[in-house]
Amino acid sequence: MEFWRVPLDAHEIEVTKGIVYIIEDRCKGCGYCIEFCPRQVLEFSPGFNVKGYHPPAAVKPKECVNCHYCEIICPEFAIYSVEAPFSDQPAGVLP
Amino acid sequence: MIETASRIKQPEHPLDDLLRTDRIPHIWCPGCGIGTVFSSCLIAMKNSGLNLQKMAMVSGIGCSGRAAGYVAMDSFHTTHGRAIPFATGLKLGNPELNVVVFSGDGDLFAIGGNHFIHAARRNMDLTVICVNNLNYGMTGGQMAATTPHLAKTTTTPMGNPEAPFNLPLLAYAAGATYISRWTILHTRDLTRSIDTALKRKGFSFIEVLSPCPVNYGRRNKEKAFDSLKLYQDKGIIKNGANPSEIEMDFEKGITLGDFLDVDRPTCIEQYDKTCRLI
Ligand code: SF4
Ligand code: SF4
Ligand code: SF4
Numbered sequence: 583m584e585f586w587r588v589p590l591d592a593h594e595i596e597v598t599k600g601i602v603y604i605i606e607d608r609c610k611g612c613g614y615c616i617e618f619c620p621r622q623v624l625e626f627s628p629g630f631n632v633k634g635y636h637p638p639a640a641v642k643p644k645e646c647v648n649c650h651y652c653e654i655i656c657p658e659f660a661i662y663s664v665e666a667p668f669s670d671q672p673a674g675v676l677p
Numbered sequence: 678m679i680e681t682a683s684r685i686k687q688p689e690h691p692l693d694d695l696l697r698t699d700r701i702p703h704i705w706c707p708g709c710g711i712g713t714v715f716s717s718c719l720i721a722m723k724n725s726g727l728n729l730q731k732m733a734m735v736s737g738i739g740c741s742g743r744a745a746g747y748v749a750m751d752s753f754h755t756t757h758g759r760a761i762p763f764a765t766g767l768k769l770g771n772p773e774l775n776v777v778v779f780s781g782d783g784d785l786f787a788i789g790g791n792h793f794i795h796a797a798r799r800n801m802d803l804t805v806i807c808v809n810n811l812n813y814g815m816t817g818g819q820m821a822a823t824t825p826h827l828a829k830t831t832t833t834p835m836g837n838p839e840a841p842f843n844l845p846l847l848a849y850a851a852g853a854t855y856i857s858r859w860t861i862l863h864t865r866d867l868t869r870s871i872d873t874a875l876k877r878k879g880f881s882f883i884e885v886l887s888p889c890p891v892n893y894g895r896r897n898k899e900k901a902f903d904s905l906k907l908y909q910d911k912g913i914i915k916n917g918a919n920p921s922e923i924e925m926d927f928e929k930g931i932t933l934g935d936f937l938d939v940d941r942p943t944c945i946e947q948y949d950k951t952c953r954l955i
Contacts, residue, residue, distance in 0.1 A: 603687045612901060616759035618862075635707070654720060654864045657712025659690050659701060 601647025728932030758788030818892030
């Protein structure tokens, strides 16, 4: 994340890591999760789902901070995040 | 190659236990905001710690009215405009129930407008969530009682000549004891407001502005993202604002926030005190 001024305690703050999951066939391609993810984790995938929409894909899965914003703004119950098992574990990889 | 986390064996969606998953994907159009309001409502219910066996959802007719059919708890899809009277009946018959009305602006304020004002006047113990998409979406985008002045709909091709309702002000004048307005962009505030409403007694009203890109948006050159941008640019959060000064004007600004939370005896309390003397 880019800061205009780095907070003094930035190095002490432990940022939660998340794993973002996508249920591709529920997605209707509105793009809300992609647009409003604070860490730009998501992009439209080039492939189609069963309904012919482009679901999102996690292009920067390690950046996910488990904020659940995609989960709550998605009108389709198609995306959600869970806390990564270890905070130093890169997101998207299970131990 | 794109790395997807989804290849790993997925846990279930955290709301799947509250959804009739065999009916998902739902019928709402791509970019429609109703699903977001519904999801916010389910998250608030789930995290409230309240007994979901003692909760019921009632909807009327219209796009938003479909919600009752997707929730895996006691729910009731009623006739047009009559969600509030059915909900009132449920509550009077079983006062232990926590009754949530989830419906649209057309259902609650046009055909059901009279029921709304009287339930608010009586301070019926209900949580009413109104998805306001500014038109009649399901029937093809006709003008509604909430359509902004000059907005185009199928029945106002030259622009709406009338003035719309300002819903929180109407709720306030009628006697509601909890009033909020949010948009689907303010999902966290919305979830918190629904949580507060579920846990308090009395008539709670929450309006949620939500895009209808297919009908309202298309005729007003407003894509789903344009609506969200409008909410972001024109939304002014003023918690505790005086309901008579709340704006609903897409040019000047839309006042958002928790406007009112006051205590007043509920309909059932007043009835018991007055008519059940022994
Ligand atoms: S949980 Fe937050 S950071 Fe992770 S993908 Fe969703 S919106 Fe982005
Ligand atoms: S918000 Fe949901 S429906 Fe919209 S693109 Fe993302 S996953 Fe798909
Ligand atoms: S018609 Fe409008 S309100 Fe109804 S589901 Fe479609 S976008 Fe949503």
